[in-house]
Amino acid sequence: MKAHDTLTPFEQEEHQLKIGNKTLSQIEMLVGSTPYYAYDRAILSKTVISLKETLPERISLHYAIKANPYPPLVNFMRPLVSGFDVASAKEMLLAIQSGMSPNEISFAGPGKTEDDIRAAIVAGITLHAESTTEIQRAVNIGKQLSIKPNIAIRINPAFELKASGMKMAGGAKPFGIDEEQIPGILAELDYQMLNFRGFHIYAGSQNLKVEAIIEMHQKTFALAERLVSITPVQIDYINIGGGLGIPYFAGETRLNLAPVADNLATLIAQHSSLFDIELIMELGRYLVGEAGVYVSKVVDIKASRETTYAVCDGGLHHHLANSGNFGQVIRKNYPVAVGNKMDLQSADTETVTVVGPLCTPLDIIADKVQLPALEIGDYIAVYQSGAYGASASPQSFLSQPELSEILL
Structure with missing residues (x-):
């Protein structure tokens, strides 16, 4: 065995x-x-600090609260990471009450209600829009409130993260907007009615295969560069997703982060068009599991x-x-x-x-x-x-x- x-x-x-x-x-x-x-607080701190020391400095680390929304843990994570990602109005309140800057909180997930969108706009956090309907709802609610909504678009890329625990992209998915639809959407957006902040590219989760993660990052950066080239306004960030896994079962081994980090450093150097854009890695279980x-x-x-x-x-x-x-x-x-x-x-x-x-x-x-x-x-x-x-x-x-x- x-x-x-x-x-x-x-x-x-x-x-x-x-x-x-x-x-x-x-x-x-x-x-x-x-x-x-x-x-264990000490293990939480050690995990985050070790990851930061390994990854390129250009990478900002965000915690996905969905992995563990226990309020004392969320509060403890706040000074350790650069931002939070939330998946519900309740998680949004946790993030805000922790003291995290609303500018560093993003709200992802399909099926956001009008109440969710309204609360996010009032709070000043960024909606990761998963459909054109959601974008239009946010714009309409923003008009009612006289507040420009902060919006980024979640992309459903044509590629997936191979050998991942959960495949979140590639093919037909309820998450995000298919990448081939993005040029038309960007051409039609009324940028006077919203603050367009960037893109969220999330291909999969819970992966222990170095080669698969490197391939995903290469495709993610190539897609990000294409998206930036057709976006008529300056964006703030690209969320490159997460995907880093932890070993759960017999026979699994820890992810070797060194080659993943080296590849990210190479990609950052190669893609000069992303120089002025924040690069966010969003992780949940890897940080707290x-x-x-x-x-x-x-x-x-x-x-x-x-x-x-x-x-x-x-x-x-x-x-x-x-x-x-x-x-x-x-x-x-x-x-x-x-x-x-x-x-x-x-x-x-x-x-x-x-x-x-x-x-x-x-x-x-x-x-x-x-x-x-x-x-x-x-x-x-x-x-x-x-x-x-x-x-x-x-x-x-x-x-x-x-x-x-x-x-x-």
Whole structure:
């Protein structure tokens, strides 16, 4: 069986995993009970700082709040990054209340309502328009408010990010406007009625293939240069998307950022027409995914026809992605550990399937994993849980108790 790649080094103390300098039992005392998500400030900072040191200086880093909208985490990220991307009016309020400049907040996503657009215009943030209808709505609402809307166009490029977890572009997609439609749209825009800020080119997410990311960046810069050449006004920025992945499953390895950064530096030097334009890289899970751990507690252990089950007080209703029901075709295990037996992880183990409390066979935390002998009361820690966890899960399913989140 393939092993999981080396994980983010959380500390240990007295057999227990530590997050933000607190043991799991101490965190339970702080939040009141399991299950909970705990996020480590030091790892968040280290991830962002390391990325900034690796990427060319010309690249501005924006955090996509959709990855984890926990308010204390959003507030913590504000001084670490240059801007935020939001995908809803609620995320927009989080971004504004964090103190981020409205000029550095963008609002993406298809299907924005008139209320969404109105709020964005009043706030002064930039709408990443996903259709000509949305552009016209923004212009009309801007007229009503006597405020010029800030608008950038999200592009659906003809290319995709190969081998990505989710393909967001290429072919028919509900996201953005097809690149071949852009020349006609730019020719017809009334630039007196809006502040046209730039373009958003997002091809895919969760990618660990250096060659695929380099190819995407090459195509993105070529497209950006073509777009700039046909835009009749000076633009402020090009958002080149994200796509950088983190390893979740056995056999996956960390993304080697060095060649990606070197290629970006080469592209920046080659495309002189983009010299006066801000280049934004928008990332979510890459910035926060490894800083979070989901912790539940074993409440029962049972055997069924030669299979040992450990039943926990948390499960898919809190961590849908870990259960395999958030886009996986074939379910794979996230890296897990017995959080109060960290010194025994490589000792004698047993094969066990860890499940949640829900009455559905989909509620799996870890299937047929090797773990130290489990006891009722043990902590099950799921790593790589800082992104698309609590907010991406059906927490009301079966009316189970709510979980807690904490930033340490």
